[in-house]
Amino acid sequence: MFLLNKQNGVSDLVINRLPRYYRFLGELVAEGEKRISSRELSEKMGITASQIRQDLNCFGGFGQQGYGYNIDMLYEEIGKILGLDKPSKTILIGAGNLGKAIATHVSFNEKGFELIGVFDKDLSLTEKIIGELKINSMDKLEDFCLKNKPECALLCIPKTAAANVCEKLISLGIKGFWNFSHYDLSVKYKNIAVENVHLGDSLMKLSYRIKNQ
Amino acid sequence: MFLLNKQNGVSDLVINRLPRYYRFLGELVAEGEKRISSRELSEKMGITASQIRQDLNCFGGFGQQGYGYNIDMLYEEIGKILGLDKPSKTILIGAGNLGKAIATHVSFNEKGFELIGVFDKDLSLTEKIIGELKINSMDKLEDFCLKNKPECALLCIPKTAAANVCEKLISLGIKGFWNFSHYDLSVKYKNIAVENVHLGDSLMKLSYRIKNQ
DNA sequence: TAGATTGTTAATCGATTAACAATC
DNA sequence: TAGATTGTTAATCGATTAACAATC
Numbered sequence A, B: 001m002f003l004l005n006k007q008n009g010v011s012d013l014v015i016n017r018l019p020r021y022y023r024f025l026g027e028l029v030a031e032g033e034k035r036i037s038s039r040e041l042s043e044k045m046g047i048t049a050s051q052i053r054q055d056l057n058c059f060g061g062f063g064q065q066g067y068g069y070n071i072d073m074l075y076e077e078i079g080k081i082l083g084l085d086k087p088s089k090t091i092l093i094g095a096g097n098l099g100k101a102i103a104t105h106v107s108f109n110e111k112g113f114e115l116i117g118v119f120d121k122d123l124s125l126t127e128k129i130i131g132e133l134k135i136n137s138m139d140k141l142e143d144f145c146l147k148n149k150p151e152c153a154l155l156c157i158p159k160t161a162a163a164n165v166c167e168k169l170i171s172l173g174i175k176g177f178w179n180f181s182h183y184d185l186s187v188k189y190k191n192i193a194v195e196n197v198h199l200g201d202s203l204m205k206l207s208y209r210i211k212n213q
Numbered sequence C, D: 001t002a003g004a005t006t007g008t009t010a011a012t013c014g015a016t017t018a019a020c021a022a023t024c
Helices: A012-030 A038-045 A049-056 A071-082 A097-105 A138-148 A159-171 A199-211 B012-030 B038-045 B049-056 B071-081 B097-105 B138-148 B159-171 B199-211
Strands: A068-070 A088-093 A113-119 A133-136 A152-155 A176-179 A193-196 B068-070 B088-093 B113-119 B133-136 B152-155 B176-179 B193-196
Touching (some): A012 A038, A012 A071, A012 B199, A038 A068, A068 A071, A071 B199, A088 A138, A088 B199, A097 A113, A097 A152, A097 B097, A133 A138, A152 A159, A193 B199, A199 B012, A199 B193, B012 B038, B012 B049, B012 B071, B068 B071, B088 B097, B088 B138, B097 B113, B113 B138, B133 B138, B138 B159, B152 B159
Parallel strands (some): A088 A113, A088 A152, A113 A133, A152 A176, A176 A193, B088 B113, B088 B152, B152 B176, B176 B193
């Protein structure tokens, strides 16, 4: 049989909830809890038990009737579904304020990624260190990609530079973008994995909510 | 009449799209464009014209039959809906790597906020400058809030510290949180405006998408 | 006036919730 | 076995898309 699970065509809304399940289960693992029912988990997370069972059953039957879910097992399974066990080689483009903070603040290795290179067009940054990586000038980008075959790029560059850089990166085989720039990648490139972190948009949403209770 | 618009009970999904409309319209304003139809805008944004018209009509009839929308006017109106013209006084809690980068990288003033104070429990940071603000120790927090009445807090602290800090901030009158911590505020506090920026969750979603095309 | 495009209603589609038979 | 809780089907709810009359 070709399909080993029901994963094909799982809704984005379900995928968006998986990391949150993973986080809550991780806490339970850390607390040494062994077992939880969908009802108990639903109360902790503030969602319905039905939704939890529906979501999980997109990927398989991880529970046991009359018992609930084994926490260690479920945590591990969701990690595998998210692909956290198969790190994607990643490069950071843009080592300014934000790029530097993201690169040093986020645990790439626990999240399914491995940061292997840093690039910035500002030559005054070249050779400086971020984490354990030397910043490279942009003219090293092509050779580096041909040699190391990164699959993912973390974009911390201004909108004005983004369009060209993305085109180049895609031609060099990048398949996914963690996009902090204000460039709307996915309008032009439909088959590329893009996760936008539009901090400005996020703030404006908050502004609306604060002003409308 | 009590309600001046149809705004009450607008779906979150609509609100989430408003900042993106605002961004695209802002570009058109900058390019000097004066007029656009829902169809033209839909092509630029990669969504349907129907959705644009439905979304906008949650707040009023901003268009004109046979003509389309006046770009300057629509841009301004969406800005007002988002409350960008009424800045919310905001404090930053946590002036580490990330807090510092966010505070200096994001244009609060254009997004409906005004950063008026910075706090960190690490006393070695006290009196250092972020942007134009001096970092304060946490024991100044209460007096500062009583005096300046901030409405919003930007949380860049570890999960372990977040629960206590949030409780305190809410008791001091904070109504909205831009939450970069991994603490799930909204489970406990239902009537507070929270915008989560869970960078780890975002990365895990990207991991899933890269590994599943 | 004729053409264009909105605002809005109706139809479709998808997601969430509820219910319950299966089963541990 | 009896009790609990899943996996899954059915019912409900809400969001998106399509269609079109209103109107600039």
